[in-house]
Amino acid sequence: MPLLDHGRPVEDRFVAVADDAPLPADAPALIPFARLQREADALAGRNAALGVQVTSATHAEDIAPFLDRVTLVVVEFPKFRDGRGFTIARTLRERYGFSGEIRAVGHVLPDQYEFLVRCGFTCVAVSDGADLGVWAAALERFHVAYQPGLDTAPVLSGLRRRLALG
Amino acid sequence: MDMAVTRAGIYHYDEFDREFLRERVAEFRGQVARRLDGALTEDEFKPLRLMNGLYLQLHAYMLRCAVPYGVLSSDQMRQLAHIARKYDRGFGHFTTRQNLQFNWIKLEEAPDALAALAEADLHALQTSGNCIRNVTTDEFAGAAADEIVDPRVYAEILRQWSTLHPEFSYLPRKFKIAITGAPTDRAAIQVHDIGLLAKRGPAGEVGFEVWAGGGLGRVPIIGTKLREWLSEADFLSYMEAVLRVYNALGGRENIHKARIKILVRDVGAARFIEMVEQEFATLPREKFRLDPAVVAGIQAHFASPPFVVLPNAEADLARAVSDNAAFADWVAHNTNPHKQPGYISAIVSLKPIGGIPGDATDAQMDAVADLAERYSFDEIRVTHYQNLVLPHVRQDELFAVWQALDALDLATPNVGTVTDIIACPGLDYCSLANARAIPVAQLLSERFADLKRQYDIGPLTLNISGCINACGHHHVGAIGILGVDKKGEEFYQITLGGSAGNDATIGDIVGPAVPYDDVTDVVERIIRIYLSLRQTGENFLQTYRRAGMAPFKDALHAAA
Ligand code: SF4
Numbered sequence: 001m002p003l004l005d006h007g008r009p010v011e012d013r014f015v016a017v018a019d020d021a022p023l024p025a026d027a028p029a030l031i032p033f034a035r036l037q038r039e040a041d042a043l044a045g046r047n048a049a050l051g052v053q054v055t056s057a058t059h060a061e062d063i064a065p066f067l068d069r070v071t072l073v074v075v076e077f078p079k080f081r082d083g084r085g086f087t088i089a090r091t092l093r094e095r096y097g098f099s100g101e102i103r104a105v106g107h108v109l110p111d112q113y114e115f116l117v118r119c120g121f122t123c124v125a126v127s128d129g130a131d132l133g134v135w136a137a138a139l140e141r142f143h144v145a146y147q148p149g150l151d152t153a154p155v156l157s158g159l160r161r162r163l164a165l166g
Numbered sequence: 167m168d169m170a171v172t173r174a175g176i177y178h179y180d181e182f183d184r185e186f187l188r189e190r191v192a193e194f195r196g197q198v199a200r201r202l203d204g205a206l207t208e209d210e211f212k213p214l215r216l217m218n219g220l221y222l223q224l225h226a227y228m229l230r231c232a233v234p235y236g237v238l239s240s241d242q243m244r245q246l247a248h249i250a251r252k253y254d255r256g257f258g259h260f261t262t263r264q265n266l267q268f269n270w271i272k273l274e275e276a277p278d279a280l281a282a283l284a285e286a287d288l289h290a291l292q293t294s295g296n297c298i299r300n301v302t303t304d305e306f307a308g309a310a311a312d313e314i315v316d317p318r319v320y321a322e323i324l325r326q327w328s329t330l331h332p333e334f335s336y337l338p339r340k341f342k343i344a345i346t347g348a349p350t351d352r353a354a355i356q357v358h359d360i361g362l363l364a365k366r367g368p369a370g371e372v373g374f375e376v377w378a379g380g381g382l383g384r385v386p387i388i389g390t391k392l393r394e395w396l397s398e399a400d401f402l403s404y405m406e407a408v409l410r411v412y413n414a415l416g417g418r419e420n421i422h423k424a425r426i427k428i429l430v431r432d433v434g435a436a437r438f439i440e441m442v443e444q445e446f447a448t449l450p451r452e453k454f455r456l457d458p459a460v461v462a463g464i465q466a467h468f469a470s471p472p473f474v475v476l477p478n479a480e481a482d483l484a485r486a487v488s489d490n491a492a493f494a495d496w497v498a499h500n501t502n503p504h505k506q507p508g509y510i511s512a513i514v515s516l517k518p519i520g521g522i523p524g525d526a527t528d529a530q531m532d533a534v535a536d537l538a539e540r541y542s543f544d545e546i547r548v549t550h551y552q553n554l555v556l557p558h559v560r561q562d563e564l565f566a567v568w569q570a571l572d573a574l575d576l577a578t579p580n581v582g583t584v585t586d587i588i589a590c591p592g593l594d595y596c597s598l599a600n601a602r603a604i605p606v607a608q609l610l611s612e613r614f615a616d617l618k619r620q621y622d623i624g625p626l627t628l629n630i631s632g633c634i635n636a637c638g639h640h641h642v643g644a645i646g647i648l649g650v651d652k653k654g655e656e657f658y659q660i661t662l663g664g665s666a667g668n669d670a671t672i673g674d675i676v677g678p679a680v681p682y683d684d685v686t687d688v689v690e691r692i693i694r695i696y697l698s699l700r701q702t703g704e705n706f707l708q709t710y711r712r713a714g715m716a717p718f719k720d721a722l723h724a725a726a
Pocket of ligand 1: 596597
């Protein structure tokens with residue numbers, strides 16, 4: 001599954017580790033949220049990077065206590081119509097000041113890429129065989145918006161601002 | 167800001183807004199192409215087209231064009247007439263959400279129709295789909311004598327803020343906001359997902375009463391008041407908070423339990439308010455703070471048109487009224503008092519006897535545009551009653567306006583009467599319908615055609631929906647008619663006592679549903695019962711509230 005960062009393919013450094021498998025000591029590991037909750041204390045001393053994967057049904061407030069343990073939060077979109085992931089990312093950024101990577105996985109469309117970025121997602125895992133050109137173009141298409149996002153778009157006048165997403 | 171005040175009352179697009187729309191039309195063109203070549207599945211394409219106002223109906227695609235808070239310029243109306251001619255069958259249908267629907271659009275031509283809308287600074291964004299829909303308001307905004315705050319300013323702010331909102335474009339379900347700025351609620355704020363009453367504090371500052379969780383549909387609920395007062399500066403922050411709580415917690419499993427009203431009902435009003443307030447307290451308020459300069463900039467778009475002092479206009483109108491009984495009837499029903507002395511708002515009835523409620527031909531649209539240009543500073547409004555309004559007419563020119571409208575069959579003097587019927591498209595167009603709504607409206611309109619009788623019956627809202635989705639607002643009609651399916655036959659359930667105003671009430675169901683052929687007679691009997699029961703000065707709703715449902719049940723029994 002190609003991973004895109006601002007439209008460009010990047011390498012996925014994290015290894016997904018199953019719920020009961022041992023964690024690699026010195027490689028970035030991605031674990032399910034339930035495991036993070038369970039083993040939070042044991043994981044506190046870990047040196048290598050840790051990521052957590054949450055479903056769209058998870059509330060940002062429940063993730064918040066663990067944010068100092070992780071550098072990556074992966075948010076699963078079960079269906080692209082399920083917009084809860086947008087709120088999770090935005091709340092992690094705005095309310096809890098999380099500055100690590102937030103990644104969207106699952107069923108997301110290039111037509112949502114702009115919204116993902118503006119809600120604070122840094123990366124998106126797209127399906128194998130996806131047309132990466134369509135994804136990259138999705139960020140180039142829009143240059144203006146009417147409301148503040150996580151992007152640092154300069155305000156033009158009123159509510160209007162100029163986007164630079166790509 | 168150098169706004170040309172000869173053309174006031176419209177939010178004038180500049181290069182920024184146009185760039186935005188062009189980008190969106192180009193995006194949709196790409197999406198249609200990806201759908202046609204199979205890169206998008208129909209399941210994936212559906213929400214994207216819905217967000218661009220494109221529905222699949224029984225016979226064709228329907229394009230629902232946004233009329234932001236019901237305000238149109240003459241040029242925009244002409245462009246809609248042009249689209250009706252070129253891409254539809256020469257007419258358009260004005261809706262209860264102040265929008266305009268075209269019922270015969272081809273998918274391949276939809277991007278061109280959107281591009282044609284964009285040429286007139288119009289669009290169809292977010293007129294459907296699970297997003298924040300077109301904001302609606304009082305059709306007399308900026309003109310009404312009783313107005314405290316001009317709601318168009320805040321409706322426009324909401325329009326901008328909600329347009330392609332990155333966080334709230336994939337909500338559990340559709341989301342409708344209504345705002346009014348007058349003590350008489352003409353925007354039905356208590357039956358919207360969010361309802362806002364703009365008002366003034368002790369120092370004249372603007373603030374808002376905030377309601378949420380109202381709605382019609384399968385589970386009609388009157389909204390809950392969240393805030394008695396919300397300051398202007400916090401206006402958008404608070405909207406963010408309500409929407410965020412809803413986006414995170416609203417039901418997503420069952421489409422029938424996904425509206426915010428169900429969330430509010432299930433968690434309870436007190437808990438819901440607490441959650442919103444908590445969200446509001448923790449979100450970055452500064453970021454969403456509504457700067458007075460922003461408000462002033464948008465306000466400038468809605469500056470009053472250059473009214474003139476008309477010392478003799480009222481006397482002229484009074485004379486014309488006393489000289490012509492037909493004109494007098496029309497003035498008594500189809501006008502609304504204006505804040506500016508010498509002016510008046512005129513309501514263009516789209517409810518000719520036996521006609522289709524809300525329908526207008528391209529020629530009628532063009533003609534109304536011409537009248538607005540000549541007599542109403544280029545402004546037209548669409549009402550949630552599916553009529554049109556010329557908001558700023560000189561009283562000494564009202565007679566000429568009436569004559570012109572009359573020649574176009576647009577001067578039926580029936581606003582607010584039993585023939586001013588709201589009806590959804592129903593089974594004639596809508597794929598969700600159980601029963602026809604339009605022919606029922608036509609039959610009822612013909613039954614009560616006699617003007618004397620309409621006036622004797624007095625103010626009465628008669629609303630018809632073709633299914634439980636309640637697009638025809640039947641729950642809040644003094645008489646509501648809901649189409650249901652009984653073993654493949656069209657039946658109609660009658661409700662009584664509904665209201666969408668300050669006294670918002672969900673109507674009571676009277677007895678079993680009646681077959682199509684009996685609806686007109688049943689309504690007739692209900693009205694006769696009311697006439698026999700009413701006390702001096704009462705209207706239908708007052709009589710019903712006093713006498714209760716019992717006497718009205720007989721109307722149905724006679725049918726059985
Ligand atoms: S009420 Fe039902 S039939 Fe009427 S327009 Fe809405 S969905 Fe269609």
